[in-house]
Amino acid sequence: MTPRTPDAVTVFGPDFPFAYDDWLTAPEGVGSIPPEHHGAEVAIVGGGLSGLVAAHELLRLGLKPVVYEGARLGGRLRSEHFGGPDGPVAEMGGMRFPISSSTFFHYVRTLGLATAPFPNPLTPASRSTVVDLEGETFYATSLDDLPDLFREVADAWDGALDRILHLGGLQAAIRRRDTGALKAIWDALVPLWDDRSFYDFVATSEEFQALSFRHREVFGQVGFGTGGWDSDFANSMLEILRVVVTNCDSDQHLIRGGADQVPRGLWSRRVDDAAHWPEGTSVESLNGGSPRGSVTGIHRVRDSAGTATDRIAVTDESGETREYPAVLATCQSWLLTTQIACDEELFSQKMWMALDRTRYMQSSKTFVMVDRPFWNDVDPATGRHVMSMTLTDRLTRGTYLFEEGPEDPAVICLTYSWMSDALKMLPHPAERRMELALEALSHIYPGLDIRSHIVGDPITVSWEDDVHFLGAFKGALPGHYRYNHRMYSHFVQQAMPPEERGLFIAGDDVSFTPAWAEGAVQTSLNSVWGIMAHFGGSSPATNPGPGDLFDELGPIRLPD
Incomplete structure (x- = not known):
């Protein structure tokens, strides 16, 4: 990916039109904190994209991010490799990234990762598309090939x-x-x-x-x-x-080799321009090579007289409690009421309402590896590919085809479905999900033996069945704007009562663009600014940060 071109459409707002990409790349930097706070620890709850973007940038400011992760690094950028680390990839979470995500791609370029067009329907990358509705099948390479x-x-x-x-x-x-x-x-x-x-x-x-x-x-x-x-x-x-x-x-x-290379790359990347830390310091090295376990409690520290202090205690699954001057929670918001014991006073009651009213969407995927991209074979009777990227009203809904070389092992996402369609898959193990998908596809491609090309076992996911996530991503319902506004604006904490300061939130469910990596990155950078301000730091006057321009450009507030 090349840097964005002038006049390109990017994820610039529309609720908060702040140029995160320009802020990150300005020669004067995003800001600094007073030297007396260099080396101070900040807890990062969640090792997904948002958490590791924040950890990377806080390291550069001279702080020490302490990462907690209960599952594995990467969050919902979860790349599974068939047949070992160099095998073809099944993207169980985020798999397609719009080039308008200019801040996300800043990190992709920083890490030197390769990308390729995603094989969406009716795009050159998919070569051909089949639309199957009510038992009628249409083959197309462009919209013009479909009926009026x-x-x-x-x-x-x-x-x-x-x-x-x-x-x-x-x-x-x-x-x-x-x-x-x-x-x-x-x-x-x-x-x-x-x-x-x-x-x-x-x-x-x-x-x-x-x-x-x-x-x-x-x-x-x-x-x-x-x-x-x-x-x-x-x-x-x-x-x-x-x-x-x-x-x-x-x-x-898509990210060649797996989307999880972005958060994992930020975890291991050696930084040479950080304040305070020596050249070559990484988030990984500051964490002793691995994150701490899942978080079970977040509490305000009180002194011997019971008076609240400005420190926050984080307890992990081992029972160990550590105190921090600031904590960033990047986990999905429901975990703050279901998996993590939190003091109520850490958020206002209106914020708790917003966090609890977040509505997550269900999502299911099932992948198989095949011996080669056989779908490029041409049926001599029709002159068409024997199989195509497929959209249907059947159980599979969306079927995607991924390949590297013409004779290399390849990957099929047999079924990618949402909400009620995903719930139909929820009770079934991976093998049964594969069988259901193959049965549906047999009606669309009756002469094609897909099964004969499958190598190994299927891989599947239902995000709502994972205790660390409870759903794929937020899907805001009508009337949820006010809740989103509260969550998104929370990083500007100067006017909050002292008992609510110091705990920050970030992630795509905090953003106005859930399900998109750019939302996770932008809210992470909001929290970086908020934590920098919490330590008495600031952005340069010539490169103001998101909090500096929030009063001017922030989302419109609707009356309660």
Whole structure:
């Protein structure tokens, strides 16, 4: 990936249009803390992308990040390798990263990782796509190969977005990084659409009302960009608009060798420009080579008289308790009430409401390794590929094909499903999930013996069944904007009562763009600024940080 070009659409807002990529790369740096605080420990609860971005940047500021992780480093960037560390990859979590994620790709470039276009439907990377609906199968290499119905759906979607939600104007402002124009449009849309769902938008728009129910049904099954979106129909329309206005659902790349190389690379990367620490210091070296175990408690430290101090105690699964002047929790917010015993006073009651009302979406994937990318074989009778990237209303929903070389072992994501479709898989072990997927695909490709190419055992995941996650990612419902605002704004703590300061939160579920790595990175950088300010530090006047511009550019506040 090359650095972003001028006038590119990036994840620049729209709620908080702060240029994180520019802040990170400015020659004067992101800021500094007073030397008397150099070497101070900061607890990082969670070793996923957000936690390790923060750990990396706090190290550079001269602080000592102490990482706690109950599962394994990487979080929901979980890359499983078939047949050993050099084998083909099954991405169990995040697998496709829009090039508009300019801050995330700053770290990809810093680590020297290679990327490739993701094989989404109807893109050159997928070569061909099969859409199978109600037992009817269509083969296509572009939208023009599909029946007029699909073009009508796409045109209705594009037209409604621009007419009702000013998509063109929003993207023009993002391209120019014109914060005034962007906020003028977006801040007017928030109160109009916070209470309305994605399906409400589709069903009530003039563009879709002029068509049939079948058009709306096809839109839900096949969708736009990455595939069907009916599992998101209940979500707030604001959340969907953020995805399309920032091009998160188009021009996506995968990370060659596995997405978990990003957080793991930040864990092990030796830093030569850190304050206080010697050249070659890494987060890994400061943590003695491995993170501490999962966190079971977070409490405010009290003195012998019972008076609250400015320190926070973190207890891990071994029973050991350590005290810190600051703690960053990057775990999913539900864990703060289900897995971790937290003092109530650490958050306001309104914040607890927001953390508990976060709604997580279910997600299931099942992968198999195959002997070679046989799907590139051409059927002599039809002149078509024998198998393609597949979108269907059957149990599999989305089937993706990944390859390296023409004769190398390859990977099929047999099924990628959400919400109720994912719950259908939840009770079943990996072998049964594979059998169910193969049965569904046999109706779409009746003459193809997929099973004969499978090598080894399937790999599967249901994120809602994992005690460390309890779901794949946040899916905000109508009326959740206020909750999101509270969580996102929490890093600016100067006006908070003393008992609520020092505990920070970050992660994609704290962001306004859940499910996207960029949201995890941006909220992590918010927390870095907040922790820097907590230690009495600041950003340079010539390179102000997110907290410095929050009053000017921050998200619009809706009345309670």
